[in-house]
Amino acid sequence: MIGQQAASIERRSGVSLWRQIADQILHAIAIGDFAENAALPPEMVLAERYGVNRHTVRSAIAALVQDGVLRAEQGRGTFVLSRKRLSYPIGARTRFSTGLQGQTSERHIVLLASSVEPASRRVAEGLDLARGSTVLRLETRGEADGHPVSRATAWFDAQRFAGIDAAMAETGSVTASLKRFGINDYLRQSTVLSARHADAADLVDLDLQPGAIVLVTIAVNVTLDGQPIQFSESRFPAERVELRLSANDQAMP
């Protein structure tokens, strides 16, 4: 939208102009309008294109420089440091570590916190438990090459999966942890996708700039015979991650 198409922003929207422009530059980089190390148009040109003051463009660029997306050099120009979006596959066999194979060199899950609590309506329905049953909640962060790429909350039946928090902390893997409870394979039953602004917790955990957007998936994993075992809500930074539905996982029933 920054290359050929009409660049367009909206005033008095509750979202500042500099953030809208930063979003659009990020989007333009993501869809390939600018190659790695390519120079952005000069600030004056961008200002004219968006119909704003040069300082407003500078605020947008400053945010992206701060975020490690751009590099500005006095007298020369502003250049793309190309943080390509990770393409994250979603489907029946969605797993964290297998999903990003080949795109990054190092990846793992960090357990941030765990707690026992009564199941809310959503969680109870998802796990097919009685309302108020105790469930185990795990807060985790997925990382790839040192960058946080996901932030998830997962719920398990506390009775059946007592101690899975320790297993997660030890193995850093859901798949490995479930094996300890006799579950050698599982499938994703359903996934619901939405998007919203990152809240304060997401900002910290995903290392985002305030105002960023997160993709949200709400999913239920089941055993091979259809028994629900895990209910989870995951947040992905939209500026660093895209979700991909592969042809195979979209096969007919």
Place this chain on the structure above:
Amino acid sequence: MIGQQAASIERRSGVSLWRQIADQILHAIAIGDFAENAALPPEMVLAERYGVNRHTVRSAIAALVQDGVLRAEQGRGTFVLSRKRLSYPIGARTRFSTGLQGQTSERHIVLLASSVEPASRRVAEGLDLARGSTVLRLETRGEADGHPVSRATAWFDAQRFAGIDAAMAETGSVTASLKRFGINDYLRQSTVLSARHADAADLVDLDLQPGAIVLVTIAVNVTLDGQPIQFSESRFPAERVELRLSANDQAMP
């Protein structure tokens, strides 16, 4: 996040506090924290919960009232008008009109514009055409019960599908239009999901409030023998639509 969990917003983020609060209230309604016609907590309570002034909460509520999500009544309270999110299935057999069956009573696609243009790199790759081949671009809007629920740009091989724009305008359906070209069935080969702020064009076409978020899907449809026929980018208003991957469409290969 407005019911039990800690409500959290971020200052000097480029996104105003009233918009962040409006987003969170909308999210809370979407995930079922408030039933239809339920009363929101009083403005003073919300203000304390978010740690802001009551007037800031009022700005957020005013935006949602303007948007038709809430109804405020002096002396009584503020109530949810419950615009439930449409749950839009994504999978191998994604179609517009079949997708929303049962959730809405009336739905159709409106052709906004069409043009012939040389294929960009993305489009050429998606349709497996030579770079620079002429393609037909269709701009469409999907509507359900009078509300816009999607905004899509679709590209077809101009040579093979000459006149599909007229067919779309006449039938209001991609499936019906493709039948005229001898294609009685097709599958979705791939879908990539991302999210961003709505741009000015989206605001107009999807009847959104400035600052809204759109879910973006980029997809390729193919014939049953794998020949690509349609490349498309669709935008969905995140506040009115969620995307659902059903168990069947997530079956193993």
Place this chain on the structure above:
DNA sequence: TATGGTTGTCTATATCAATATACAAATTAG
């Protein structure tokens, strides 16, 4: 009817966002 709780309106002030203008500092091209 009297009281407490709720939304609606008003005024004032402080801070952030955006504009306007000017000039300095660094780089590149001639």
Place this chain on the structure above:
DNA sequence: CTAATTTGTATATTGATATAGACAACCATA
């Protein structure tokens, strides 16, 4: 070296955003 281009810095002004406090209008109900 000079000129043109580009990013960096500074100052001043305007409008939107957010806070603070006070009070009016309306509703439910004890």
